[in-house]
Amino acid sequence: MKKQDFTFGIHAVEAVLKHSPERVIEMWVQAGRDDQRLATLLQMAAEYGVSVQTSARKVLDEKSDNGQHQGVLARVKAVKQLNDNDLLALVEKTETPFFLILDGVTDPHNLGACLRNADAAGVHGVIVPRDNSVGLTPTVSKVACGAAEVVPLFQVTNLARTMKSLQDKGIWIIGAAGEADSDLYKTDLKGPLAIAMGAEDKGLRRLTREGCDSIASIPMSGSVSSLNVSVASGICLFEAVRQRLG
Numbered sequence: 001m002k003k004q005d006f007t008f009g010i011h012a013v014e015a016v017l018k019h020s021p022e023r024v025i026e027m028w029v030q031a032g033r034d035d036q037r038l039a040t041l042l043q044m045a046a047e048y049g050v051s052v053q054t055s056a057r058k059v060l061d062e063k064s065d066n067g068q069h070q071g072v073l074a075r076v077k078a079v080k081q082l083n084d085n086d087l088l089a090l091v092e093k094t095e096t097p098f099f100l101i102l103d104g105v106t107d108p109h110n111l112g113a114c115l116r117n118a119d120a121a122g123v124h125g126v127i128v129p130r131d132n133s134v135g136l137t138p139t140v141s142k143v144a145c146g147a148a149e150v151v152p153l154f155q156v157t158n159l160a161r162t163m164k165s166l167q168d169k170g171i172w173i174i175g176a177a178g179e180a181d182s183d184l185y186k187t188d189l190k191g192p193l194a195i196a197m198g199a200e201d202k203g204l205r206r207l208t209r210e211g212c213d214s215i216a217s218i219p220m221s222g223s224v225s226s227l228n229v230s231v232a233s234g235i236c237l238f239e240a241v242r243q244r245l246g
């Protein structure tokens with residue numbers, strides 16, 4: 001397991017300073033940037049005793065692998081990878097669990113956007129298969145705009161088995177698939193719930209699909225055959241939020 005990583009972008013660095021300052025080892029800011037949001041980050045870094053170097057833009061470009069660093073980058077201790085045991089421990093202490101399952105999402109932009117949706121929707125955690133999925137990369141953190149620091153990401157060895165153990169704890173699993181006959185808006189999403197989304201290319205794998213209690217689609221007009229997974233996850237999660245508040 002990696003011990004250190006880089007996080008870049010204003011929201012991502014702010015989130016790690018705010019939620020787990022002990023993880024921040026050092027920071028770089030771009031010379032000559034006069035930005036109030038950067039000034040706030042520098043103040044936070046000073047409060048937590050984090051050393052900050054002012055460097056040329058190309059240093060930040062290199063360290064972020066030409067990512068959209070917005071003039072700030074931090075070297076951080078990698079987060080502990082959460083597994084099935086951590087997930088079941090969380091389920092035990094959560095009154096009405098609400099999870100998002102991503103069955104093999106490989107694009108870091110999509111995982112970042114899904115984490116951002118999950119945080120905004122109040123999801124307790126995002127579950128992904130450990131193999132064939134993107135993990136918490138610096139780009140994921142940047143795109144997640146701080147959500148990667150607060151939404152637990154559970155990386156499980158056998159997704160079908162994990163889904164079964166969630167069901168044994170009374171969690172209803174709804175799979176999202178464009179070709180399903182059931183309408184998402186007519187599906188009950190109020191109780192203990194996990195919503196499963198498929199991968200960018202192949203959608204839900206057969207075992208994942210078969211493990212769901214029900215499969216629902218977001219009704220679409222027009223000619224495209226499917227939505228991007230992060231867009232679809234936002235729609236599904238916020239339909240659940242709407243029902244759960246109602």
Ligand SMILES: C[S@@+](CC[C@H](N)C(=O)[O-])C[C@H]1O[C@@H](n2cnc3c(N)ncnc32)[C@H](O)[C@@H]1O
Nearest residue numbers: 176177178197198203204217218226227229232
């Ligand atoms: C880009 S789509 C995958 C398309 C893929 N070719 C397939 O066969 O499913 C990624 C995921 O977004 C979700 N999704 C996309 N459009 C949807 C829709 N109209 N209704 C429900 N889920 C949808 C599904 O979970 C899907 O697996």
